[in-house]
Amino acid sequence: MRQLIGFTPANMGIFRLAFSHKSSSSEKGYAVQNNERLEYLGDAVLGTIVAEYLFKKYPNSDEGFLTKMRSKIVKRKSLNQIGDKMGLDMLLNEYNQTRLSRSMLGNAVEALVGAVYLEKGYVGTKRFVVNKILRNYVDVHELETVDDNYKSQLLEWCQKNGQTVSYKLLARYKFEKRDRFKVAVMVNGQKVATADDFNKKSAEQMASEKAMQSMGILESEA
Amino acid sequence: MRQLIGFTPANMGIFRLAFSHKSSSSEKGYAVQNNERLEYLGDAVLGTIVAEYLFKKYPNSDEGFLTKMRSKIVKRKSLNQIGDKMGLDMLLNEYNQTRLSRSMLGNAVEALVGAVYLEKGYVGTKRFVVNKILRNYVDVHELETVDDNYKSQLLEWCQKNGQTVSYKLLARYKFEKRDRFKVAVMVNGQKVATADDFNKKSAEQMASEKAMQSMGILESEA
Numbered sequence: 197m198r199q200l201i202g203f204t205p206a207n208m209g210i211f212r213l214a215f216s217h218k219s220s221s222s223e224k225g226y227a228v229q230n231n232e233r234l235e236y237l238g239d240a241v242l243g244t245i246v247a248e249y250l251f252k253k254y255p256n257s258d259e260g261f262l263t264k265m266r267s268k269i270v271k272r273k274s275l276n277q278i279g280d281k282m283g284l285d286m287l288l289n290e291y292n293q294t295r296l297s298r299s300m301l302g303n304a305v306e307a308l309v310g311a312v313y314l315e316k317g318y319v320g321t322k323r324f325v326v327n328k329i330l331r332n333y334v335d336v337h338e339l340e341t342v343d344d345n346y347k348s349q350l351l352e353w354c355q356k357n358g359q360t361v362s363y364k365l366l367a368r369y370k371f372e373k374r375d376r377f378k379v380a381v382m383v384n385g386q387k388v389a390t391a392d393d394f395n396k397k398s399a400e401q402m403a404s405e406k407a408m409q410s411m412g413i414l415e416s417e418a
Numbered sequence: 419m420r421q422l423i424g425f426t427p428a429n430m431g432i433f434r435l436a437f438s439h440k441s442s443s444s445e446k447g448y449a450v451q452n453n454e455r456l457e458y459l460g461d462a463v464l465g466t467i468v469a470e471y472l473f474k475k476y477p478n479s480d481e482g483f484l485t486k487m488r489s490k491i492v493k494r495k496s497l498n499q500i501g502d503k504m505g506l507d508m509l510l511n512e513y514n515q516t517r518l519s520r521s522m523l524g525n526a527v528e529a530l531v532g533a534v535y536l537e538k539g540y541v542g543t544k545r546f547v548v549n550k551i552l553r554n555y556v557d558v559h560e561l562e563t564v565d566d567n568y569k570s571q572l573l574e575w576c577q578k579n580g581q582t583v584s585y586k587l588l589a590r591y592k593f594e595k596r597d598r599f600k601v602a603v604m605v606n607g608q609k610v611a612t613a614d615d616f617n618k619k620s621a622e623q624m625a626s627e628k629a630m631q632s633m634g635i636l637e638s639e640a
Contacts, residue, residue, distance in 0.1 A: 232480065232481035233473065233480070233481050233484070235481065236469065236473070236481040236484050236485060237469060237470065237473050239469075240465055240466040240469035240470070240488075241466055241469075241470075243462055243465065243466070244462040244463055244465070244466040247458065247459060247461075247462035247463075248459065248462070248463075251455065251458070251459050258454065258455070259454035259455050259457065259458040262455070262458050263458060266462075313470075317540075317541075318539075318540035318541065319539075319540065367632070369632075369634070371631075371634065378632060389612075390611075390612065392628075392631075392632060406614075409593075409614075410589075410591075410600060410614060412591070412593065
């Protein structure tokens with residue numbers, strides 16, 4: 197544990213808790229003391245630390261770019277990978293009898309950040325996250341160019357698999373005095389997903405992502 | 419300003435920026451220096467402070483309750499109300515030539531929190547948010563009982579307006595080894611919105627909320 201977090205915890209219990217999955221806590225009344233509360237806290241703290249890190253790293257980038265970069269780092273799939281690289285599976289195995297699922301790795305990263313926060317506060321946790329997680333396991337520059345163009349990903353998948361894809365504008369309406377678009381993505385002429393946004397292109401992107409999720413070609417990143 | 423935030427800013431420029439809407443920044447190259455970057459930062463910081471506040475206030479509540487309470491406090495509609503009660507419209511009018519929209523109030527709350535954070539760091543901002551915002555303008559206990567049952571809200575609206583509402587299970591599939599449900603909400607037999615979730619009831623709630631948004635009966639809360 198010391199190796200993982202860079203300091204010896206004063207309250208070891210809270211760290212043990214971070215790696216204890218709900219299904220492993222058998223005692224009655226113990227339910228709320230599983231790692232889910234720590235995940236909730238760690239999710240928020242991690243999101244803010246990453247937000248600030250990017251805010252300072254990219255002083256000339258706009259909010260759209262920063263938001264996109266942040267979500268690339270803290271999305272489910274990425275946290276699972278980080279947890280994997282950190283070797284959290286070993287700790288999870290130590291504290292749980294259940295079979296590990298991939299999403300438990302990402303949850304454990306969040307819970308760990310929550311536990312560090314309770315012990316070290318914001319500044320100490322920032323140091324931990326930046327030095328032990330971001331610097332070691334996240335290639336921020338590579339992420340700048342990662343493809344999150346779901347429209348082209350879906351098109352590519354459909355072409356490979358002999359399916360057709362098309363988009364349909366279902367509605368255009370006013371919302372908070374702005375134009376808003378509702379589009380559907382159709383695979384083989386069947387509506388697979390819909391999405392609304394203030395511009396058509398972004399609604400199509402969102403619908404494509406949802407379509408890929410519901411078709412099972414994309415890991416959920418919520 | 420001193421009255422609003424409880425201290426005299428060392429860097430007044432950053433606070434002026436927090437209330438300057440993009441459309442008001444005329445100089446070229448100044449675009450990224452508008453309040454949107456501060457909103458991005460403030461949104462994250464505020465979310466974490468509220469998350470921690472609730473974590474400590476409700477030591478026996480589970481993560482689902484805490485997440486719900488947090489979203490009730492930081493959702494768009496609630497931030498607009500907070501900005502209104504804080505009287506931020508006066509500051510916005512002072513720094514902008516454009517006509518104010520309701521959403522500018524919530525954005526200004528976020529940007530203000532971002533500005534305080536840059537000046538005071540996490541602990542100082544926590545003090546500001548808890549003492550100056552949460553204690554004054556958020557009735558946490560009232561929020562515990564606020565109705566976010568969109569299904570019953572939609573039903574009620576439809577009954578009042580002579581429309582029928584029904585739900586349709588579109589698909590049941592496996593996702594990450596769990597059952598997942600895709601449901602549609604139909605108004606007068608027409609599909610208005612769909613949503614996916616791991617249980618049917620919650621998918622129906624989500625679909626109802628989306629339906630109310632796209633029908634314009636619910637202010638967007640994203």
